[in-house]
Amino acid sequence: GGAGGGGGGVGGGVGEGVQASFEDLDDYLEALYDDSLAVKVNSTAKIAALAQRTDQLEPFLMHEALLGALARVLREDGRRSVDLATNVLSVFFAFSHFSQLHQVISEHQVGDATMRLMEMEFKRTDLREKEEGRPFSDIVMDALENASIDSKAAKTMRSVKKQDKLLYLCSYLLLNLSEDVTVERKMKKRRIVDYMLRLLERLNVELLILAVTFLKKLSIFEENKERMLQLKLVEKLLKFVPVKNEVLTVQTLRLLHNLSFDAEMRKAMVKGGLIPRVVGLMRSAPDIQPIVMGLLYHLSFEDTWKSMFTYTDAIDTLYELVLQVEDLRGAPELVALAVNLTQNSKNAEAMVGGERFQALLNHAIEHRDDLCFKIVRNISQHDNKSLKLRFRGFLDSLVDILKDSDSAPELLVEVLGTLGNLAIPEFDYAELIAKFDVLPFLSTFLQTGAQYIHGVVEDDILLEVVIFIGTVCTASTAGPVADAGLPGLLFSLLGEKKEDDEMVLQISFAFHRLLFHEPTRDALLEHQQIVYYLVDLMFDKNTEVRRTADNCLDLIAATSEAWEEEVRCMKFEVYNHEWLEGVDSGRGSVPGVGMGREMNLDDDDLEVDHTFHEGPEEEGEDGDGHVWQGSDELGDFETYDDVDLQLEPSEVGLGADMARYQDWR
Numbered sequence: 001g002g003a004g005g006g007g008g009g010v011g012g013g014v015g016e017g018v019q020a021s022f023e024d025l026d027d028y029l030e031a032l033y034d035d036s037l038a039v040k041v042n043s044t045a046k047i048a049a050l051a052q053r054t055d056q057l058e059p060f061l062m063h064e065a066l067l068g069a070l071a072r073v074l075r076e077d078g079r080r081s082v083d084l085a086t087n088v089l090s091v092f093f094a095f096s097h098f099s100q101l102h103q104v105i106s107e108h109q110v111g112d113a114t115m116r117l118m119e120m121e122f123k124r125t126d127l128r129e130k131e132e133g134r135p136f137s138d139i140v141m142d143a144l145e146n147a148s149i150d151s152k153a154a155k156t157m158r159s160v161k162k163q164d165k166l167l168y169l170c171s172y173l174l175l176n177l178s179e180d181v182t183v184e185r186k187m188k189k190r191r192i193v194d195y196m197l198r199l200l201e202r203l204n205v206e207l208l209i210l211a212v213t214f215l216k217k218l219s220i221f222e223e224n225k226e227r228m229l230q231l232k233l234v235e236k237l238l239k240f241v242p243v244k245n246e247v248l249t250v251q252t253l254r255l256l257h258n259l260s261f262d263a264e265m266r267k268a269m270v271k272g273g274l275i276p277r278v279v280g281l282m283r284s285a286p287d288i289q290p291i292v293m294g295l296l297y298h299l300s301f302e303d304t305w306k307s308m309f310t311y312t313d314a315i316d317t318l319y320e321l322v323l324q325v326e327d328l329r330g331a332p333e334l335v336a337l338a339v340n341l342t343q344n345s346k347n348a349e350a351m352v353g354g355e356r357f358q359a360l361l362n363h364a365i366e367h368r369d370d371l372c373f374k375i376v377r378n379i380s381q382h383d384n385k386s387l388k389l390r391f392r393g394f395l396d397s398l399v400d401i402l403k404d405s406d407s408a409p410e411l412l413v414e415v416l417g418t419l420g421n422l423a424i425p426e427f428d429y430a431e432l433i434a435k436f437d438v439l440p441f442l443s444t445f446l447q448t449g450a451q452y453i454h455g456v457v458e459d460d461i462l463l464e465v466v467i468f469i470g471t472v473c474t475a476s477t478a479g480p481v482a483d484a485g486l487p488g489l490l491f492s493l494l495g496e497k498k499e500d501d502e503m504v505l506q507i508s509f510a511f512h513r514l515l516f517h518e519p520t521r522d523a524l525l526e527h528q529q530i531v532y533y534l535v536d537l538m539f540d541k542n543t544e545v546r547r548t549a550d551n552c553l554d555l556i557a558a559t560s561e562a563w564e565e566e567v568r569c570m571k572f573e574v575y576n577h578e579w580l581e582g583v584d585s586g587r588g589s590v591p592g593v594g595m596g597r598e599m600n601l602d603d604d605d606l607e608v609d610h611t612f613h614e615g616p617e618e619e620g621e622d623g624d625g626h627v628w629q630g631s632d633e634l635g636d637f638e639t640y641d642d643v644d645l646q647l648e649p650s651e652v653g654l655g656a657d658m659a660r661y662q663d664w665r
Contacts, residue, residue, distance in 0.1 A: 293334050538571070
């Protein structure tokens, strides 16, 4: 459906005005064996007229000889007469509307004959272009303009209309048959994609709609899409966005949406200037709007293309639509596009320029709409300080939503995320914390086995709580944060979520914020195992985790005399572990001898294993017995032979005797 009408479609129905009767089928069959082409054309026209009555096809099915004769005439004489081929195809086209009759069409090899007819018609078109030395579309336009005054032009138009009608029937018949994937794959081998692209050069709108519809179906398969890319389909489709015929525009948008799942196709669309064309359709009718938004959403994937929307009406239209739509869940494409585009700083600024900021925030707060807050959260994440400062007047309202027991988990995630993005010195969170008693509220989420009003606390909420704790920890709030026990709770959470890379990263960032201030730093370093865990994170595959752990260790070394030397030594081991292992293997160390701390990361409390390793002792060059035994285990800090080095850092004056490190420096 969707591509056009029934039997005729282009230029009227086949067999219109022809008088025919089922009682004369035998006579029509006999005429198919006549030597005269005109007699065959007349007979097939009458048969075609009867076939238009799709509710009365049973007589045809019972007349096997008639169907066989029609298929034979199509194969043998179809190339000789466009009218004859059109008449015969219209009969089988009527059958193609019924899936249970596709086998009848296949048995008579009508699909093969149809593909051959299409190939022949395209060759005729190529020959005409070669003879006249100009594109077929120019030939048709010229004939269309002069048909009323030039007999040659009129003849050309009659020929073009007949050819368009035949191509329409061929294409529609094949489209119906292609519901069988096996048949469609056979068509692909016969270059059906190439044929459909050739139809895009025609000017008949019904034929164009049919071609685009068929291409949309074909585009589902990867091999067809690759061929479309080679034939530069996107460039051929741009001229249809938009056009006066709404059906053609919509079908083209649907096809482009299918193609836009492919990165190369998206690149071709952007390069061809599709974005401003489609942006102009954003205010289309409700049934078209989701297609438009979905296509633009795909085109907004790449960061380099997001800025292209800034110079169109896209941002203004999005802002208006977001405030107009009562239930954003009913417009997922709209929300997805708005979220994607506001990841670009210029788009975000344009979205809330002037009084729009207050209107958008008020709308999100009033409706408690988590999808609208997704957009707000994106706006809050950019480094534009003046933009962040505009949130000052809404902090109380955001915390109200945060502490409201009726707030859904999805809403809580977005509000926490928004607050977590507002980490700027101009915001003094001390007053906010005191006014709303925020810290005890946050600590409840971090408790082991914590329960939220809507059930168990999900990791998405925990992640945002961790980020928000890092945000609110400033010089004026560090004392209350430490008193609320948040550093210890974060440390415990690290042990519970050590397999979650994103959680580990955000907790590490929070640690970095806490280590800047003495009260939270002291509270954090009460858990001495945290230092060894940070060293272990320096072997993590994630670059950001390694960098953050390194920064945390630098802060600890710079602010704690007790840890300065040990942190420096452990970092040296991390950065030079390959060299150290090479030195160790060159010296022929004895297995079983170790010197360094081993972390037992399997325990949730991240306790350090201070076990002394038994084994034969091999003296170093100076005879002091401090032999380094390398390890391939990440975070595996070997034990020293010295008994005093088995003690806690607080019990040993680290740095007092640098000679103990001379073996491997």
